[in-house]
Amino acid sequence: MRYDDQARLDPSQMGGGRRGPSPVLALGGGAGAIVVIVIALLFGVDPGQVLQGGATTDPAGGRSSAFAQCTRGSDIERDRDCRFVAFTNSIQDYWGGAQPDYQEIDVTTFEGSVSTGCGTASSEVGPFYCPADTTVYLDLGFFDQLTTQLGARGGDAAEAYVLAHEFGHHVQNLTGAMQRVQGSGQGTGPTSAGVRLELQADCYAGVWFSHAVDDPDDAIAEVSQDDLDRAVDAAAAVGDDRIQxxxxxxVTPESWTHGSAAQRQAWLRRGFQTGDPARCDTFARDALR
Known part of the structure; x- marks a missing residue:
């Protein structure tokens, strides 16, 4: 990905922390637990250790002051973490225009563990969205795991895909899709409601990619074919079948929570080929065959 050195970055969207009370939610109960649980299952983590009460490390891992220095695109060369500000700004600018009544949210980075509206989460869950406090939580160490443990090629676009996927969950929270999945009892398997939720978030990530350079005020100046290939490669790397x-x-398809590598690639591609969120209806009767 190429960045516009003169573009302004808005670091206020990073490291904002929780809004309001933060009750610890029981596993399996409450919308706030959905995304965290399925990520824990995907990475082979004991879900009982993912959300719990107790002390935590400092949210943002001391990085919030560094993000405050990310004010222009040129800062990305000086401090590579500034790219996450560029991703966040661009993703939210797109959805602010595409989704009626879109509400901007924060991205909070952390190390070790973090207290959220969904309970205390450890870094083992990777990046996740908590609907209870409408915040994306990002353990930056996950991106090393993405390449070294999961075998993705990596790169800026792969990281942007992961973040855009989590913002896709925020859109689902606003549209009610997340609540409907919770009410359905979720279940697992290639055509389960939980998998459909994750694939739709992949598709939404692809939609953002197709519009990532539309706003001349944002810092992302170019998304190349290689970037798109790396995003698709990352989607495959986190497919249930690959990880299992x-x-x-x-491979045990009946336990899938996010979808296969092929499913995730296909829906990400659909998103950036159509550029239309309406084409991301993974809940349609024949959407998953």
Missing amino acids: QKAQGQ
Whole structure:
């Protein structure tokens, strides 16, 4: 990805922390637990250790002051973490125009563990969205795991895909899709409601990619074919079948929570090929065959 050195960055969207009370939600209960639980299951983490009460490390891991220095596109070369400000600004600018009544939210980075409206989350869950406090939580160490453990090629576009996917969950929270999935009892498997939720978030990430350079005021100046290839590669790397094969040497489709590598690639591609959120209806009867 190429950045406009003169573009302004808005670091106020980073490291904002929670809004209001933060009740610890029981596993399996409340919309706030959905996304965290499925990520924990995907990465082979004991869900009972993912959301819990107790002390936490400092949210943002001391990085919030560094983000405050990210005010122009040229700062990305000086401090690579500033790219997350550029991603966040661009994603929210797009959805602010595309989604009626879109509400801007914060991205909070953390190390070790963090207290959220969904309870206390450890870094093992990777990046996640908590609907209870409408915040995306980002453990930047996940991106090393994405390449070293999950085998993705990596790169800025791969990281932007992960973040855009989490913002897709925020859109689902606003549209009511997340609440409907919770009410359905979720379940697992290639055509389950939980998988459909994740694939729609992938598609929404692709939609943003197709519009990432539309706003001349944003810092993202170019998204190349190689960037799109890296995003698709990252989507495949976090497919349930790929992770299960690496972790346990076999694939069990009935336990899928996010979708296969092929499913995730297909819906991400659909998003950036159409550029239309309306084409991301993974809940349609024949959407998953």
